[in-house]
Amino acid sequence: MVWNFSTEPEFQEKLDWMREFVAAEIEPMDLVFRDPGAPFDPRSPARKVMRPLQQIVQAKGLWACHLGPELGGQGYGQLHLGLMNEILGRSRFAPTVFGTQAPDTGNAEILARFGTDAQKARYLKPLLDGEIVSCFSMTEPQAGADPGEFTCAARIEGGNFVINGEKWFASHADMAEFLIVMCITDPDVAVHEGSTTIIVPRDTPGLNIIRNTAVGPKDVIGSGVHGYLRFEDCRVPLENALGVIGEGFKVAQSRLGGGRIHHAMRTVGMLNKAFDMMCERAVSRVTKGERLADKQMVQERIADSYTQITQFRLHVLYAAWLLDEDKAYTRRVRREISAVKAAMPGVLKDVVYRALHIHGSLGMSNETPLMDMWQYVPEMGIVDGPTEVHKVGVAKDVLRNVAPSPDVFPTYFVPTRRAEAEKKFAQYLGQEPAA
Numbered sequence: 089m090v091w092n093f094s095t096e097p098e099f100q101e102k103l104d105w106m107r108e109f110v111a112a113e114i115e116p117m118d119l120v121f122r123d124p125g126a127p128f129d130p131r132s133p134a135r136k137v138m139r140p141l142q143q144i145v146q147a148k149g150l151w152a153c154h155l156g157p158e159l160g161g162q163g164y165g166q167l168h169l170g171l172m173n174e175i176l177g178r179s180r181f182a183p184t185v186f187g188t189q190a191p192d193t194g195n196a197e198i199l200a201r202f203g204t205d206a207q208k209a210r211y212l213k214p215l216l217d218g219e220i221v222s223c224f225s226m227t228e229p230q231a232g233a234d235p236g237e238f239t240c241a242a243r244i245e246g247g248n249f250v251i252n253g254e255k256w257f258a259s260h261a262d263m264a265e266f267l268i269v270m271c272i273t274d275p276d277v278a279v280h281e282g283s284t285t286i287i288v289p290r291d292t293p294g295l296n297i298i299r300n301t302a303v304g305p306k307d308v309i310g311s312g313v314h315g316y317l318r319f320e321d322c323r324v325p326l327e328n329a330l331g332v333i334g335e336g337f338k339v340a341q342s343r344l345g346g347g348r349i350h351h352a353m354r355t356v357g358m359l360n361k362a363f364d365m366m367c368e369r370a371v372s373r374v375t376k377g378e379r380l381a382d383k384q385m386v387q388e389r390i391a392d393s394y395t396q397i398t399q400f401r402l403h404v405l406y407a408a409w410l411l412d413e414d415k416a417y418t419r420r421v422r423r424e425i426s427a428v429k430a431a432m433p434g435v436l437k438d439v440v441y442r443a444l445h446i447h448g449s450l451g452m453s454n455e456t457p458l459m460d461m462w463q464y465v466p467e468m469g470i471v472d473g474p475t476e477v478h479k480v481g482v483a484k485d486v487l488r489n490v491a492p493s494p495d496v497f498p499t500y501f502v503p504t505r506r507a508e509a510e511k512k513f514a515q516y517l518g519q520e521p522a523a
């Protein structure tokens with residue numbers, strides 16, 4: 089029997105250690121280092137707190153677990169990573185402390201897969217060691233979900249790429265050592281044949297940050313960690329192409345699957361955290377002579393939340409298991425990852441809203457983590473592609489092998505099926521006692 093929902097005792101021990109470590113050492117950082125860039129920015133004072141914690145994680149053999157052993161990771165695979173990320177998702181700082189912070193994770197993977205030896209030595213090694221931060225820049229102000237609308241272009245001139253155009257919402261561009269930028273290198277063919285991913289060191293002349301953009305209702309325009317970039321005759325040598333010139337789309341696609349499922353895994357952690365708060369409040373608050381937990385409508389919210397979290401979690405772990413089984417990232421895996429990606433904002437919205445609501449005014453306030461979580465609801469529906477695009481992908485894949493009915497009536501049309509069944513069981517019919 090292969091189906092099994094249990095965790096090996098040795099790995100469970102690691103998870104138990106992680107749970108305590110994250111709660112005691114990392115979650116408190118969320119309370120004091122409030123700057124949105126603090127978990128990632130090498131200039132943040134939080135770095136001084138994180139460094140020794142990262143060393144503890146490395147000594148425990150739990151550093152960069154998304155990577156195989158050849159890259160300094162543990163090679164646990166996506167299913168184990170899923171269980172780990174459920175714990176890391178409880179804190180903004182935990183992924184950085186454990187070396188699994190996006191977009192560095194995906195960037196490390198594509199550098200490992202497509203990078204030259206020189207690129208790996210210069211960028212991959214310090215990235216894996218947690219010494220530098222990176223950025224992946226694809227979205228443009230006029231085009232996000234549809235790469236066919238991209239216009240930021242790199243022309244080839246005298247052994248260089250000369251990049252011109254704008255990019256939008258490039259996370260961590262400001263603090264990154266280098267950016268991986270998707271550029272159109274042949275405008276006469278479709279984007280999946282005419283784009284190239286190019287490594288651009290952050291200090292390259294012509295790479296200008298117009299301003300940073302923040303998620304959420306921050307008053308200060310220009311704050312935040314997502315860069316609005318303008319490339320103005322920005323020159324980098326042709327050796328900076330990551331992968332084959334013209335095949336940038338393939339490079340970009342290969343990093344997105346992992347990124348999406350890692351978001352979903354961490355979302356399970358956030359859901360559990362909101363659920364824990366909801367439950368504690370329900371058994372603590374008394375109104376009209378009984379606990380909230382004793383009121384049926386509150387019980388319904390708890391039961392619905394429990395069910396949705398469990399369903400979502402199992403779907404995420406199933407997709408992670410498939411990814412381990414099917415490393416070629418085939419359609420079968422992509423369908424499941426898109427399905428959990430599309431489900432993620434809905435589950436998060438339902439559970440966080442219920443948790444907020446059960447807390448009343450306290451839930452609305454800045455004195456619980458719930459309003460911070462609320463901000464992630466729309467974010468999870470947009471980041472790495474809008475929900476609609478993923479749903480379309482799932483539906484197309486589901487329908488790919490479904491044949492239309494050969495008749496005007498469907499194949500499950502009861503009169504036809506019953507006639508067939510009557511013929512099949514003719515010798516027995518008429519022997520039934522009257523109902």
Ligand SMILES: Cc1cc2nc3c(=O)[nH]c(=O)nc-3n(C[C@H](O)[C@H](O)[C@H](O)COP(=O)(O)OP(=O)(O)OC[C@H]3O[C@@H](n4cnc5c(N)ncnc54)[C@H](O)[C@@H]3O)c2cc1C
Pocket residue numbers: 191223224225226227230231232233234256257258259260303314467470471472473474475476477
């Ligand atoms: C927190 C955060 C971090 C990000 N970090 C990065 C980063 O580091 N690098 C980077 O390159 N990008 C990044 N992005 C950008 C992200 O990839 C894009 O926001 C995303 O691809 C959607 O593009 P868009 O914002 O232009 O929305 P649009 O493409 O304009 O879509 C807007 C809306 O239009 C509708 N829509 C779009 N397409 C379809 C469709 N095919 N069918 C039906 N409806 C549709 C949907 O309702 C969708 O939400 C980040 C975004 C966020 C929120």
